[in-house]
Amino acid sequence: MRLPDATRFYIGGEWVSPEGKDFGDVINPATEQVVAKVAYGNQNDVDKAVAAAKAAFPSFARTSIAERKELLSAINAKLIERNEDIAFAIHQEMGAPMALARRAQAPSGPQHFEQILKELESYSFSEKLGTTTVRHEPIGVVSMITPWNWPMNQIATKVAPAIAAGCTMVLKPSELAPLDAIILAKIIDEVGLPEGVFNLVHGDGIGVGAPLTAHKDVDMVSFTGSTRAGIAISEAAAPTIKRVSLELGGKSAAIICPSAPIEKAVASTIKDLMLNSGQSCNARTRILVHKDDYVKAAKVAAETAGGMTCSASDTADLGPIANNAQYRKVRDLIQIGIEEGATLLAGGCQSALTPENGYFIPATVFGGVTPDMTIAREEIFGPVATLMTYESIEEAIKIANNSEYGLSGAVWAGTTEEAGKIASELRTGMVHLNGAGLDSAAPFGGFKMSGNGREWGKHGLEEFLEVKSVYGANQ
Structure with missing residues (x-):
């Protein structure tokens, strides 16, 4: 089974070559052998991806819930169809035994897309409080940084609710396990998600993660990883007062x-x-x-x-x-x-x-x-x-x-x-x-040093929404 190409990025609806010439190895931990090369992006790659997401946001934010549901359903169907490809990629990039990759790792993507689709059946993006209409609107451009341990799961818990909310996004998957994210990007391209809504840039924390976190045109950072990295991300995001949602470590x-x-x-x-x-x-x-x-x-x-x-x-x-x-x-x-x-x-x-x-x-x-x-x-x-x-x-x-x-x-x-x-x-x-x-x-x-914010279901959807009070709209 052929592994996807990790030497290009998906920006503005196109597969593009990186600005720089730095590449890393994707290593199968069961064999210690290199199974793929991954491009390492830089500030220029991040700027292009964020610009594409920013340009796409106004029109995508205006799409109807019905349109978003149709897109989410199409992505979900393709994820199910390509379960074996995704499982094999995860098996190769982070070593999950194929049985686990096939029955749990890969299916976690559809699991979260399906749950978000259920939430959209009943979630109200507008409510009446007193004489006011309170609207729940997409927060904007989201930077997503995901880890290597449950790669598709963590990507889906961010991408699915972000699309449902009407946000646009730039995803940086772990450079150690980037292959399943490429399959998702190809699926998104196939189903026709509007250009710039979803962007994918590979790289490490210094070259891509840091500029994605601090970027002035990013409205939210959604990060899953170590508590140490979560602290650094919070500090980098603070000057631009963006929302930071963190799912961090545990010692349960x-x-x-x-x-x-x-x-x-x-x-x-x-x-x-x-x-x-x-x-x-x-x-x-x-x-x-x-x-x-x-x-x-x-x-x-x-x-x-x-x-x-x-x-x-x-x-x-x-x-x-x-x-x-x-x-x-x-x-x-x-x-x-x-x-x-x-x-x-x-x-x-x-x-x-x-x-x-x-x-x-x-x-x-x-x-x-x-x-x-x-x-x-x-x-x-x-x-x-x-x-x-x-x-x-x-x-x-x-x-x-x-x-x-x-x-x-x-x-x-x-x-x-x-x-x-x-x-x-x-x-x-x-x-x-x-x-x-x-x-x-x-x-x-979690509580304390395990992070802030929540993922999954209704609460995960609300992470990607801002609240607007329209006074007098209910008089």
């Missing part, structure tokens, strides 16, 4: 109550956090169990992790870490965990389960972890679980909340009512009760 906790089915809760939590080789910002990597349940929980956690396959196989439970820099970071943090006195219950860098080639780290579990340890505080962003104990539910809540992050969390208890009471005490944007999964209609985002 799963509280397993004594009343919960311990074996099921621990095994399910381990499997969930290991999905995508642990490279999910909302992974519940801190597993909190009552001290009396620790021995049983440690046994289940070790057995569950030890039974997970880690290889380049299409059906492996875990594929490689997506890039060399992240691979080194995860390995370093595992070593720090050992040096700080945590007990390695499963996995680890020297595991016999680790393939010789590629950036592979098997499912790893640490026991005896205390809140002061580095692996209990820092986001590892890899297949590493930390098992911790508490003596009371109050202490468990305190441990869970004792983090600079506040993205997600989980509570397992004997009843939903009991779990819900604990969830109300957690300072996180999302909480999963007794194994409940994600819901594309519900807002995705």
Whole structure:
């Protein structure tokens, strides 16, 4: 299967060559082989893309909801049609096993386009308050910067609501995983989205991300990535007072109550956090169990992790870490965990389960972890679980909340009512009760250093809308 060409940009409805001559490698992390070249843009490329988006905005903002729905439906149909191509691109660019890429990574695009289409069926862009008509209008030109871990998912959560709102945009996907974005751009070109509404520029944070963030003609920045980068983006955007929506890091906790089915809760939590080789910002990597349940929980956690396959196989439970820099970071943090006195219950860098080639780290579990340890505080962003104990539910809540992050969390208890009471005490944007999964209609985002703003569904749509009060329009 042929991979898309990442050496050109999509600007103003045309595929164009970059201004500069800088190119990077797209590396398959399972083989450490170069599978494609990606062009690195610069300020001039960004200026052209933003100018195209700015020129297209007035007319696109005036399009009807029916017209936008037709475009969104056409894009969605093509995404479904090209699921295998998108899955293969993601498999090659960031290493997701084909089974995962096929059933979860690639389909996440249609998932969010379909949800936005549902929202447009009932969302009111105008409401009456007193004697005033309040209008919800497109915010304008949006810079979108997306990561490498769930590439199509993060792109779709931005592009779909932006189109629905009537915005125009410039997308900079991760330079480490740019291939699926090219397929989306080709689909957008095929369905006839007006020229300049969607623009694609490849590059790194310095050459493209920074100028996109600070550009005077950009009205909003939507960023998903590290908290460190989110802080830098907020600072760069501040002089132009543009809206900044951030979906950042996490160090989420799963509280397993004594009343919960311990074996099921621990095994399910381990499997969930290991999905995508642990490279999910909302992974519940801190597993909190009552001290009396620790021995049983440690046994289940070790057995569950030890039974997970880690290889380049299409059906492996875990594929490689997506890039060399992240691979080194995860390995370093595992070593720090050992040096700080945590007990390695499963996995680890020297595991016999680790393939010789590629950036592979098997499912790893640490026991005896205390809140002061580095692996209990820092986001590892890899297949590493930390098992911790508490003596009371109050202490468990305190441990869970004792983090600079506040993205997600989980509570397992004997009843939903009991779990819900604990969830109300957690300072996180999302909480999963007794194994409940994600819901594309519900807002995705976090508290504290995990970001601001929300993605997905109605709340994701509203991120791209400004509010205008028209006084006297309802008299």
